[in-house]
Amino acid sequence: MEGDEVTLFGMWPAPMALRIEWALKLKRIKYKYIDEDHYTKSPLLLKYNPIYKKVPVLVHGGRPIVESLVILEYIDETWNEDCMFLTDDPCERAIARFWARFSDDKCLPAIVGVLSKTGEAQEKALKEAQESLKTLGEALNGNKFFGGEMIGYLDIANGWISYWVPLIEVVTGLKLVDENEMPSLHAWFRNFLDFPVIKEMLPPRERLLSHLKSLREDLIASSSNS
Structure with a gap:
């Protein structure tokens, strides 16, 4: 190396x-x-x-x-010759960093909670996930991507949500992102996953779905034994 x-x-x-x-x-x-x-x-x-x-x-x-x-x-x-994920504007860069951190600090733990918990704890995690994801969706400001008309830093940072969340919904039978309540975020899911470079790099759906099912079982078993 x-x-x-x-x-x-x-x-x-x-x-x-x-x-x-x-x-x-x-x-x-x-x-x-x-x-x-x-x-x-x-x-x-x-x-x-x-x-x-x-x-x-x-x-x-x-x-x-x-x-x-x-x-x-x-x-x-x-590697900044061909394209930049973040703009040169310090304020815009700071805002993007804020939303990326919001996603990791608020959305991620709640989504994991929906996958790993049961009963009242899962209901609480579901509510937190829905609220956080709705707030995140508002950062789109009606744009196709978080980066505007092209994929940028926030799209890459949040991109996993568009693929993992629908599969977690299948595994748990719970709805995290409702199209009517979060239309902008739901539309961004499609726009992001349809982008050629993104689409070709996605893990196989059935393999990931099987992994998430097994992971949920392991996490629930581990929690009940602790």
Whole structure:
């Protein structure tokens, strides 16, 4: 991994790692992909991310960068000749960072809660997820993408929601995003997933659906045994 080589450590069902693959593909950056196992993490992954010990990790010229939102900005600043995910305007950049953090801090935990919980705890998580997703959808401001007419930083950061949430709805039988209540977000789901680079990088639907079903069973079993 010398010189200017780019290597991405990911995991096929990990949405945060898929963020980075989308970014690399959109920037047309050549990279080597290493798919990690959730239960047996490789010595290289532990070497490059000894603190969190998780994917994604981007290694560029032998130097590791960790945490998906940090990696996204690194990619955008390092390979900026053809397109930029974030604008040059400091205020717009700050707003985009705010919404990306809102999504990770509010939407993600609630969505995971819907998948992993039952009963009243699941009902509470569902309400939190719906409220957070509705708020996130308002950030579209009627645009096709969070980035306006073209995919940008926030679309890449939030893109996993458009694919994972409908599958979680299938697994749980609960509706997180109602087309009538969140029309902008629902339309963005279609627009984002129809974008050619995004579509070609999506995990196989049935494989991911099976993974989410097994994950839910494991999480519920683990919770009942604790």
